Amino acid sequence: MAIGVLLVLALLGGALALAVWRIVRGPTILDRMIGSDMVLTTVLVVIAAAMVIRRDLTALPVLVVIAATSVFATVAVARAVTPSSDPSDDGLGAAKVGTDVDARTDAAADADATVDEGGTP
Numbered sequence: 001m002a003i004g005v006l007l008v009l010a011l012l013g014g015a016l017a018l019a020v021w022r023i024v025r026g027p028t029i030l031d032r033m034i035g036s037d038m039v040l041t042t043v044l045v046v047i048a049a050a051m052v053i054r055r056d057l058t059a060l061p062v063l064v065v066i067a068a069t070s071v072f073a074t075v076a077v078a079r080a081v082t083p084s085s086d087p088s089d090d091g092l093g094a095a096k097v098g099t100d101v102d103a104r105t106d107a108a109a110d111a112d113a114t115v116d117e118g119g120t121p
Contacts (some may be wrong), residue, residue, distance in 0.1 A: 016042045028113060033077045040070040 019042060022035030044066055051059050 005049075005053065009046075010051075012042055012046055029077060029081060033074060035069055037074060040066055044070075 016039060019035045019038035022038065026032055044063055047059050047063055049065075051057060051063075064102050
């Protein structure tokens with residue numbers, strides 16, 4: 001059993017090293033978020049493995065808190081980088097580039113400009 005535990009710890013250590021490398025290397029916030037999710041997941045697996053080896057469930061609330069933190073952080077970053085489709089958005093958030101709403105708005109603005117200039121729509 002000791003060899004199996006050492007093998008699992010070595011694999012988890014490798015996963016943790018790769019995740020930290022992804023956080024440091026970047027280059028975007030999404031890459032860093034994937035790396036931090038991987039770090040938290042590895043920590044979860046290490047704690048869960050320790051619980052299995054010790055046959056003790058006292059660390060279960062810690063697993064729940066870490067998992068919830070990971071989910072909330074991922075959702076927060078996803079909301080921060082997702083383009084807004086709210087017309088009242090003043091552009092302080094993420095840029096609205098290439099959305100269908102922009103294409104329809106641009107087409108409507110072009111049609112209004114044609115009518116205002118006395119041309120036919």
